[in-house]
Amino acid sequence: MTLVFPDHPAFDVLRFGSETPGTIATLETMASHPVKAAAILRALATGKRVRAHNLTTALVGAAPRWRCPAPAAAAAPEPHPEVAVLTPEALRRNGAGRAGIVLLTGPGHALLPGTPARVAAAFAAEPAMQALYGDAVALDRAGKALPLLRTAFDPDFLEAVDHVGPVVAFRTAALARLGGVPADRPGLEAAGLLLRLAAAEGERAVRHLPAMLSVWRPWDAPLPVASDALREARRQLAGVPSEAGPGGVLALRRPLPVRVPAVSLIVPTRDRIDLLRTCLASLTARTDWPEREILVCDNDSREPETLAYFRELERKGTARVVPCPGPFDFAAMNNRAAEQARGGLLAFVNNDVEAIHPDWLARMAEEALRPEVGAVGAKLLDGEGRIQHGGIVLGAGGLVDHAHRHFPGDAPGYLHRLRATHRVSAVTAACLVVEARKFREVGGFDAGAFAVDFNDVDLCLRLDRAGYRSLMVPGAVLHHREAASRRWTPAARQRHAAEAERLRARWGAALAADPWYSPGFDPRFGSYLRLRRPVDQAPR
Structure with missing residues (x-):
């Protein structure tokens, strides 16, 4: 699907469509x-x-179908006693009157019928909620419709891509506490207010309603501000150093502490020296980090060439080999190595993963070292250069699914999610970075319940329950020849099925409603591939 939008950074968020094969x-x-x-x-x-x-x-490869019918917007906002529909300029000039809720809008945006009443009902049902945004439909020059299906509030994502504004509702009292709508960043008023509100009153003060609330016609709107001025305003809004990427996406670079911790790279294996040698060579030659160690978890390797390679690694000081005998138990092997690790950061890396760019670890570590962050994942490419992992989506594909699986390796992803750091429910342990203290705080991988499969999902959900968010960092890119060393025997299939049932039993409610994935996508298919009929849901 090829869509045409004005060449201006105000519309960068819309440039994520990819053509189908x-x-x-x-x-x-x-x-x-x-x-x-x-x-x-x-x-x-x-x-x-x-x-x-x-x-x-x-x-x-993936062939997403994101087209939807173009909805009919209301000719004018429907009056509602509790809701004042205003542009930022009109609000600054005239105020909100007696309305308890201000629904901000902007040029080129029109509300769908019933939106003011729907917003008022959502605020009445959620007294603690201070701000609310919904979904939208954008129309290109030919009238083709592109749905903008958002997720729960994610400040990391919003700082990189303004995917929310300008149609956002606020309690009038919340705007007053924030000092009103500033005039110094035209076009970014809603995004700036949301970030300030979340910082002052907590992220749960900002909620998302999974419902279509507005139509965006970019070709009918005057440009809000000069291109360079808007780009500079977005950089200032992010508040941290950033790199401008394709599609106007900002890659935020979090400052590292003066003294960075050592990193322990943990690599499980059983023979397969062809994979292991490539993996370790890449970790050694293409990892920029001042202090690191490699621990190889050896699960009863027997081939003479492998054993000789282990001796060479230890003789040269390249890696320590941690014996992990017995039946293959991915979780227990990683736990054992983590117990012996000396680093303040743990980087779990499969033996079929290969680093590409030397900055992969730094990009992941600078996020993992933030106090509120738990597990951090990377963008992984399969053997054909397609997306193998872009985070883990709960509920898609029947249980869980890798986000954007089989999309082209250079695809922007839905709403630029393959370019911008964003929150996810889980990331794969094929390449996962976490602070050692946080990993130990939640008890590491649960080897008793998830010896081989879903231990990464379970770990991330337990970290989230402990107050640590999981992030996907697309700027960290590695190759992953997934399951190159796995053999699907009848016993392996039986174990996989049992672990899937344990995941459902433990996390059934979470699997049914992933806050970082839109319910507007059909869960029967791979993630971000097909839309489904609208479903009514409460704010999240």
Whole structure:
């Protein structure tokens, strides 16, 4: 889907659409993989359309369909006794009168019918809520509609991409406590107010209503401010050093402490020296960090070449080998190495992962060292250069799913989520950085319940319960040849099914409603691939 929007940074948030593979390219790919193509045709012939779609996505890559019907906006905001619909300029000039709620809007934005009443009802049901935003539909020059499906409030994401404003509702009293709407950052009033409100009164004061509230027609609106001025205002709003990236996305660079902690890189393996040698060579040559150690968790390797390699690693001081005998237990192996680790930061890295750029660890560590952050994940690319991991989404694909799986490696992601650091419910332990004290505080990986699968999801959810958020950092990019050393035996499938049931039993409520993923996407498919019919939900 190709959409055309004005060339101005005010509309950068809309430039995330990616074109789908052409029919000819898809047919050529299927023709070169006849066995996989036959499985797709069998699924179609037996009426298993969702399975056929997912198999096709895995073979030819993701083909998201984000088109939706263009809704009809109200000719004028419907009057409501509790809600004043105003632009920032009108609010500064005339005030809100007696309205208890101010619904900010802007040029080119029109409310959908019923929005003021819906906003008033949401505030009445949530007395602690001080600000509320919803979803929107943007129309390009040809009238094609692009849904903007947002998530729960995420200040990290908002600082990098203004994906929320300007249609945001505030309690009038909250605006008064903030000193009103400032005039120094035109076009960013709502984003600035939300960040200040969350800093002053807590992030739960800002809520998201998963419902379409407005229509955005960029071509019908005058440009709010000169391009350079808006870009500079966005950098100032972020409040930390940043790097301007594609699509106007800011890569925020958090300051590191003067004395950074050592990092313990923990790599589990059983033989597979072909993978391990590549992994460790990349960690040694392409990791910029002043003090680090590598711990190799050896799960009964037997091949002479592997054992000789271990001796070489220890003789050169490249790595310490931690014996982890017995049946393969990914969680227990990592826990054992973590107990022996000397670093203040732990970096769990699979043996089938390869570092690409030397700054990968610094980008992850500067987030992991923030007091409020727990687990930090990276953008991982598969063997074909496509997205293998962009965070973990709860509920998608039937249980959990890697966000943006099979999208092109250079895709911006939905709302630029493959370019901007943002909050997620979980990240994969294939490349996960966490402070050692936080990891130990929650008891590490739960080897008793999740020996092999879902231990990373469980760890992140326990960290979240302890007050530590999980972040996905797209600026850290590595290769991951997923499950290259895994063999799916009948016993392995049985264990996987048992661990999936334990995950449902422990985290069923969380799996049903991921706050960092929109319910507007169909959970039967991979993440960010298909829309579903609107569902009524309370603010989150």
